[in-house]
Amino acid sequence: MxxxxxxxxxxxxxxxxxxxxxxxxxxxxxxxxxxxxxxxxxxxxxxxxxxxxxxxxxxIPSTCFPTASCVANSWDLDLIKEMAGEIADQALQEExxxxxxxxxxxxxSPMCGRNFxxxxxxxxxxxxxxxxxxxxxxxxxxxxxxxxxxxxxxxxxxxxxxxxxxxxxxxxxxxxxxxxxxxxxxxxxxxxxxxxxxxxxxxxxxxxxxxxxxxxxxxxxxxxxxxxxxxxxxxxxxxxxxxxxxxxxxxxxxxxxxxxxxxxxxxxxxxxxxxxxxxxxxxxANNQKIKADYNKAHLTAKKIAENSAVLLKNDGALPLKPQKIIILGQMAEDMRIQGGGSSHINATPGPNVIECLKHKGFEIEYEPAYPADDKVESTSDQERKALAEKAVALAKKAAEENTPVLLFCGLTNRTEGEGFDRHDMALPAEQLKVINKIFTVKAKVIAVTFGGSPFALPFYDDLNAILHMALAGEACGEACAALLTGEVNPSGKLSESFPFSEKDLPSRATWGKEESAIEYRESIFTGYRYYDTFKVPVRFDFGFGLSYTSFEYSKLKVSASDFDAADANEALGNVGGKSGYGDTANATNKLTVTFTLKNTGKLAGSEVVQLYVKNPQCDYLRANKELRAFTKVFLQAGEEKEVTLELDAKAFILFDVESGKYIAPSGTYEIQIAASLSDVKLSEKITVKGMDYKANDKERLPSYFEAVDGEMFNHKDFASLYKEPLPDDSAPVPGTFTIYNSLAEGAAISKVCKKQLDKIVNGIIEDNKKMGRNENDPAVKIAVCGMTENPIESIILLTACKFKPKFARALVHLVNRRFLAACRELIFGR
CATH class of the missing domain: 3.20.20.300 (Glycoside hydrolase, family 3, N-terminal domain)
Structure with a gap:
């Protein structure tokens, strides 16, 4: 039908x-x-x-692939297609x-708990x-x-x-x-x-x-x-x-x-x-059921993890040859492969990195150094001290014997997950305390790090190498071992900037606040657009990542020195393909960029090539430069290839609020071929004929160009930029509270509501304790946040009316101090 x-x-x-x-x-x-x-x-x-x-x-059991934050570091569209195809096969098997x-x-912000x-x-x-x-x-x-x-x-x-x-x-x-x-x-x-x-x-x-x-x-x-x-x-x-x-x-x-x-x-x-x-x-509805190949899916997960890990530092300490090594850090034994919450996969993890390295011929001494994430609160000070002392003693032995130390650390399920955010960029305190002691013995330390978001590395200078695994899925241990030993050459590059600390974030003034209204005062200046435009130093640039080999860029050619970008809005549909914006098959006007890439090292490897367009200087809001195309190129040692990227008018656009369309302002732009945001290898200027953009005066705002009284992007300037009156999201008061407000908002103005909310939250925590979970477990946090922060009507929906509508309406009346109305609702359901 x-x-x-x-x-x-x-x-x-x-x-x-x-x-x-x-x-x-x-x-x-x-x-x-x-x-x-x-x-x-x-x-x-x-x-x-x-x-x-x-x-x-x-x-049900299924394959746990690397999380989005990890696979994005591969910059490889073919790999993500393989992953999606394997997930589709398992979906077809399970109907x-x-x-x-x-x-x-x-x-x-890198502090969003769900960024993984x-x-x-x-x-x-x-x-x-x-x-x-x-x-x-x-x-x-x-x-x-x-x-x-x-x-x-x-x-x-x-x-x-x-x-x-x-x-x-x-x-x-x-x-x-x-x-x-x-x-x-x-x-x-x-x-x-x-x-x-x-x-x-x-x-x-x-x-x-x-x-x-x-x-x-x-x-x-x-x-x-x-x-x-x-x-x-x-x-x-x-x-x-x-x-x-x-x-x-x-x-x-x-x-x-x-x-x-x-x-x-x-x-x-x-x-x-x-x-x-x-x-x-x-x-x-009528898909044919198939039998998924879980062994093949595991190998795909391993390949993605290998191609997504990012080598952040290396003074020659990596790759490792089979030898005696010291491994410190509980995350080597119990590797964090995914985040907590509704995306948690019931996987069968492969062997951990300790087992994999032993299989490759390494002689290993290991100490956990800090307690497991789910045992942090139950571990006594004396037990923590003992763990730290054993780790430091082993590090001291490594220093004396000139043995490499592999230090495993990173963010945990307690520090990031669905339903809650981080408030700083620090690693967990139980890790930092012992890490700082380990560095006092001056051993040769290679860090292997985990996490779904950037974190601070105050001990960066004390490290000889850093391999960032992110959250690499069920084959994490196998991939990690292959990367550490050079069986696989690291090729991942960061899909987000790593700032030094939360104090450097452009959104810091308004992000993650408990109030309802969250002003995005930084406007277009998210991530690298902020750090690059305002010259704010970061630990690692957007697009940064090292390799065990080296690459040479040469012979840049841009097909035209003048480019007509008048069709910017019409070109919007031409997106995708291996080079992002580079799929311009339907564009009426294209710009072809070619250059030669050569592997000048002794190992085969892949390079993520990034094309940035540097915008003309202007007196209105615009980032210094923006990513406009990319591709990943594999080369054998000594091999060279001509790389071609295509651009169309979209490479030069901004959104013109007055016309409601994307336009390309006329001016002199610069095409930059780069290994990362700040590592520009080749460049050439071109003249773009587009629109004579006359920015609204409301874009010429003092705090968007330099700090005013020490503050960038203040409320006053944002209100002017917003153009319309800002939405009224003031906290409810008795008489204005509705079923579309949350229990937390009600609890702030009503003792009755606070008592009810406390009862609900305590019930959730007690029920989970019976299942062996404490209140730091992501599943518990999600449940608590859902009941605390959801609009009251949403709680009715999520519980399929077990949170009874008439009780919800009565509670709203009580918060508004309409006591007779509340009684009528409870008695008659009106």
Missing amino acids: TVNEILKSLTLKEKIRLLNGVGGWYTFDAAGKLPKIMMTDGPHGLRKQGAGQVDINDS VGIVLGCGMNIKR EYFSEDPLLAGSLATAYVDAMQKKNVGTSIKHFACNNQETRRQSSDSIVDERALREIYLRPFEIAVRNAQPSTIMASYNKINGKYTCQNKKIIKDILRDEWGFKGALISDWGAAVDFPTCIKAGLNLAMPDSGGYQPGQLEKAFKRGEITEEEINRACEKVIEVVLRF
């Missing part, structure tokens, strides 16, 4: 029910009138929960129709990787759901915070990666985020959903809510949402029925929402 035929066969009640999920993961089958499909979490592996599996860490991924939010699920601080890199992921998975007819659309850039109050973003930053930075993926891969679904954008929840935001996503970009798929994000459901459907997840226990269908009876929503609007759901269901 066609979509229209199925739609005509449904009653109004069935149409309304179709717009809400069934259980945690399924679509509605309308009593057999249409198939149903299952969706599961899965950015870096399949997290399918079987019958009876309700715990976030409890799911899963849609895999909820990939995560692709911009990394506004995201690709980059740069929209081109993030969008290109997401395009590859979506394209590969959907070619196997498994659906995707790119997320979290949009501006979900912190975990603190992620369910109710308001991302207040000026139009240029919204378009050029935060929406741009989604635009790249939509225009070039047409994901079957997109997941709308919890947060507000400029005063409106995303699921209700007509400008974001209809005007931009559908009308402007041409998105053809279904928009689904993040779990519990579709508050005020009728408004969401009118704005363009198609499916609210999960099953609300009848609450949302009931809301929609009442809205229809009141004339607030039409059957035409309901039909429009249903059509996209039916299209997706018909597309993925």
Whole structure:
């Protein structure tokens, strides 16, 4: 049957029910009138929960690939396609129709606890990787759901915070990666985020959903809510949402029925929402079940990990030959391979690095040095002291015998994860304390580091080498050993800058605050756009990474010294391919850049080549330079290749707020071929004929060019840049509290609400203690944050009405000090 035929066969009640999920993961089958499909979490592996599996860490076994933050360091679109294809195979085996991924939010701050699920601080890199992921998975007819659309850039109050973003930053930075993926891969679904954008929840935001996503970009798929994000459901459907997840226990269908009876929503609007759901269901419901090859998938995970690890420092200490070595650090034994939360994969990890190195002929002495992450709080001071003393003694022995020390350290599940953010860039205190003691004995130390985000390295100068594994998936140990010994030449490069500390972050004034309104005052100056433009030193540049070999760049040729970029807005659809923006097949005007790359070392290796465009000097907001193309080139020792990258008008664009279009300002630009942001190898200037951009005076703001009273990007200047009146997100007071506020906001003004919230939180903690978890476990933190920070109506949705609507409404009345109304609600349900 066609979509229209199925739609005509449904009653109004069935149409309304179709717009809400069934259980945690399924679509509605309308009593057999249409198939149903299952969706599961899965950015870096399949997290399918079987019958009876309700715990976030409890799911069927599947391959754990490197996380997005890790695979992005490969800059390899072919590799991410391989990963997506393997995940698709496992989805087909498990009869899963849609895999909820990939995560692709911009990394506004390295302290976001969920950054391990995201690709980059740069929209081109993030969008290109997401395009590859979506394209590969959907070619196997498994659906995707790119997320979290949009501006979900912190975990603190992620369910109710308001991302207040000026139009240029919204378009050029935060929406741009989604635009790249939509225009070039047409994901079957997109997941709308919890947060507000400029005063409106995303699921209700007509400008974001209809005007931009559908009308402007041409998105053809279904928009689904993040779990519990579709508050005020009728408004969401009118704005363009198609499916609210999960099953609300009848609450949302009931809301929609009442809205229809009141004339607030039409059957035409309901039909429009249903059509996209039916299209997706018909597309993925009848996939043929296959048998996935898990051994092959493991080898793919290993290859990705090997190609994504970043060599951050090396004074000749690496690679290692089989010999006696000292290994310190509990993370060598229990390697951290993924992050905590809804993307947690139930994997079967391969051997750890100690086992792998022993297998390669190394003689190893090992001490854990610090307690395991899940035992930090239960480890006594005396036990910690003993662990440290043994480690320092072994390091001293290594110094005396001139034996290399491998020091394993990094961020842990206690310090980063879904549902919470970091507040500084320091490594865990239990690690730092013993690390500082180890360096007092002056041993030769090679650090192997882990984490989903950048962290401070105050002991950088004391290290002889640093190999950053990030979160490398189930084959982490095998990949790490291969890299340390030179069986594989490191080729990863950082997909985000590594600042020295949290004090250097452009978003530091407003990021991660407990209040609702989060002003993105830094505007377009995220990540390297800030550090490079304002000359702020960083520990490691965007795009930085070393190799065991060396590369020579020469013979740069740019096809024209003058370039017509008048078609900038029309060129938006030409994105993707191996060089990011380099896929310009449909462009009316192209610029071809060629150069020669030679491997001048003694080992085969890969080089990530980056093309930056340096913008003309101007008196309005614009980054010094921006990534505009990239590719990864493999060369045997002594081999050379001619590398070609193509650009079109998009390489010179900014978003013109006045016209509502992307334009390329006229001027003299510089094409830079680089090994990293600051390591420019070749360059050539060109003259671009585009638009004579007349920046609005509101872009000429003092604190956007130099610090005013020691502060960059202040509130006053941001308010001027924003143009419109800033959204009113003041904290509720008695009389203004609604079901769309959170229990935490209610607790701040009502003792009754605070008592209720404390009871709920304590219940969550006690229930988890019975399962052996403390309150620092990511699963516990997610549950607590969900109940604390979600709008109250979202709690009703997530619990399928177990958190009873009449109780919720009564609680709202109590916070507003309407005691009789609360009593009537509890007694009569009014």
